[in-house]
Amino acid sequence: MIGNDIVDLHQADADSNWRRKGYLQKVFSREEQQLILSASNPCQMVWLLWSMKEAVYKIHSRRKNWHVFAPVKLVCTEVKLHGTCATGVVVCQRLKYFTQSAVNPEFIHTMAGESFPLEAARIDISCYDPSDESYRNTAPATVSHHGRYLALAYL
Amino acid sequence: MDRQLLLSKLKTIVASYSHDKDALEYLSETTDFTKDLKINSANLVDVVLDVEEEFDIEIDNLSMERMLNVSAAIEIIESKLKEIDRK
Secondary structure, rough: OEEEEEEEEEHHHHHHHOOOOOOHHHHHOOOHHHHHHHHHOHHHHHHHHHHHHHHHHHHHHHHHOOOOOOOOHHEEEEEEEEEEEEEEEEEEEOOOEEEEEEEOOOEEEEEEOOOOOOOOOOOEEEEEOOOOHHHHHHOOEEEEEEEEEEEEEEO | OOHHHHHHHHHHHHHOOOOOOOHHHHOOOOOOOOOOOOOOOOHHHHHHHHHHHHOOOOOOOHHHHOEEHHHHHHHHHHHHHHHHOOO
């Protein structure tokens, strides 16, 4: 099983103020908050960790029929960010998931899987048009959209 | 607090984050925050924080887990307000 998540960084910037009082504490563990606050680009780190959690939630929620809003229960570890590529491990209810993210000034796209290296998948990122749902007929394994982007992955 | 008043306060909060104005207009106890109101998950955190500020209560993580629709939110707010009354 795979999961993905895309964050349009401009949309996120317009919609969310993660600096508001209490926000980080509701979403991130102490270690994750430390990672954010010590990052050279804290904003990028917020959305990188967020997309890791979301991509893994897509797998874990299906696998365990787990439908709750509990971002702190998806714990990001071993986060390594090198330029435009990031990898990490997310643990949820003692299960380990692996992530790989593409990071650039416009968006962050994370792929998550149950083993590492991740299963080979074809990723298709395009402009999102809410009135066009034809992508559903192409049977993507996982779908994410946010702001300007639609991200599909096929196995 | 009167349930209608509580619902209207909640409606004002979610209105800032909803991406479906029709669903917002017909808000009822069965309305789902993400499926119906199309609130993105990053903004669900804002809903929780706004509720805390508006009602002067603290929503613990276990309660937040369940706060996915209007009826759960009302139930949580009412029970937190009762806890304060008892103190």
